[in-house]
Amino acid sequence: MTVIVAGHLGVDPDQRDDYLAGCRSVVELARATAGCIDFSITADLIDPGRIMVFEHWESRAAVETFRGDGPRADQRAIVVSAAVSEYDVVDGRTLT
Secondary structure (H helix, E strand, O other): OEEEEEEEEEEOHHHHHHHHHHHHHHHHHHHOOOOEEEEEEEEOOOOOOEEEEEEEEOOHHHHHHHHOOOOOHHHHHHEEEEEEEEEEEOOOOOOO
């Protein structure tokens, strides 16, 4: 079973670029972590105050090992809303 974490964060549009720049090291660390299949934190193309979150992990244990204490305090302070969920995936299919 793999785990998908997906959703979005709301931030002040004037702080979005700074927030994303601060996430670069998090993305690099996640992608280098055992069990990470994919990890991205990106700007929404339409809404300037929205940041998209997508994570794909080999297992719940891999997610928990990486997650630790969660985002840094300075990152949490920028987020004004969040709608992010975890999904346990038992099967998938390629759409190509």
